[in-house]
Amino acid sequence: MKKDSSTESWGNIEMSNEWIKMAQINPHRLHFIMPFTFQQLGDVSGKRILDLGCGEGGYSRELARKGAIVTAVDCAHIAIKYCESRSDEEKLQITYLIRNSSDLYEIADETFDIVLASMMLMDCEDFEGTIREIARVLKPQGKVFASVCHPCFHSSGGIGRQDKGIEKKVVVSNYYHPTEWEAPLSSGSIKVIWRHRTMEDYIKTFIKCGLTITDLSEPVPTDEQAALSVEIAWMQKIPIFLFWELKK
Numbered sequence: 442m443k444k445d446s447s448t449e450s451w452g453n454i455e456m457s458n459e460w461i462k463m464a465q466i467n468p469h470r471l472h473f474i475m476p477f478t479f480q481q482l483g484d485v486s487g488k489r490i491l492d493l494g495c496g497e498g499g500y501s502r503e504l505a506r507k508g509a510i511v512t513a514v515d516c517a518h519i520a521i522k523y524c525e526s527r528s529d530e531e532k533l534q535i536t537y538l539i540r541n542s543s544d545l546y547e548i549a550d551e552t553f554d555i556v557l558a559s560m561m562l563m564d565c566e567d568f569e570g571t572i573r574e575i576a577r578v579l580k581p582q583g584k585v586f587a588s589v590c591h592p593c594f595h596s597s598g599g600i601g602r603q604d605k606g607i608e609k610k611v612v613v614s615n616y617y618h619p620t621e622w623e624a625p626l627s628s629g630s631i632k633v634i635w636r637h638r639t640m641e642d643y644i645k646t647f648i649k650c651g652l653t654i655t656d657l658s659e660p661v662p663t664d665e666q667a668a669l670s671v672e673i674a675w676m677q678k679i680p681i682f683l684f685w686e687l688k689k
């Protein structure tokens with residue numbers, strides 16, 4: 442696998458183990474990002490899907506249960522090992538590969554109907570290489586479903602937070618400066634590399650690599666979701682996640 446700072450940071454054994462645990466209890470992921478993503482994906486039965494940056498594999502398993510033909514890729518070998526054991530338990534047929542998202546070698550051109558890139562594009566060091574690879578492995582007319590930390594409201598340094606709970610505010614002091622920093626995930630303890638890219642960086646790269654934006658969502662949590670935690674309730678004011686649907 443091609444190594445870079447993102448694969449080194451996320452491939453760290455402690456980080457990977459922490460994410461595997463956290464992914465299964467994180468309210469944003471479980472009660473907001475995952476349900477919205479599955480709603481957007483719709484009927485996946487019989488579709489060839491690449492789950493890029495699959496992490497602990499929750500999306501891959503659910504897609505396979507729904508009848509999709511799933512290939513799951515991550516740079517973290519611990520995460521892939523964990524995914525394999527979980528899908529073996531359930532006897533789900535999922536193909537796992539350890540790869541840098543910017544170098545999907547041995548995956549043929551035009552293989553997939555759908556590429557899912559859930560909460561991973563902001564992590565990649567080689568963002569353009571990753572989008573180029575996504576476009577290469579997608580069939581013509583294939584779709585990409587991607588979610589990221591919202592580049593306008595979620596970052597560090599240039600975009601910070603003030604106040605707490607439902608009164609929390611986003612304070613922007615330097616949006617234009619693409620940057621990276623090391624910090625634990627919220628409620629985590631192991632440092633990982635975070636990255637800020639501007640909206641323009643994302644969109645111009647999609648276009649440069651031959652992808653067309655067909656939808657963009659900043660979903661508002663329902664009152665039912667908001668009742669689950671103050672962090673989700675706050676998102677009825679400010680979107681900290683952004684979802685794109687793209688077409689080749």
Ligand SMILES: C[S@@+](CC[C@H](N)C(=O)[O-])C[C@H]1O[C@@H](n2cnc3c(N)ncnc32)[C@H](O)[C@@H]1O
Nearest residue numbers: 447451494495496515516517541542559561564
């Ligand atoms: C925030 S987690 C999201 C995991 C999963 N998609 C989800 O939504 O639950 C980011 C994942 O991307 C993986 N990742 C980060 N950079 C990567 C890269 N350059 N190539 C492949 N995987 C990468 C990490 O190992 C991690 O599993």
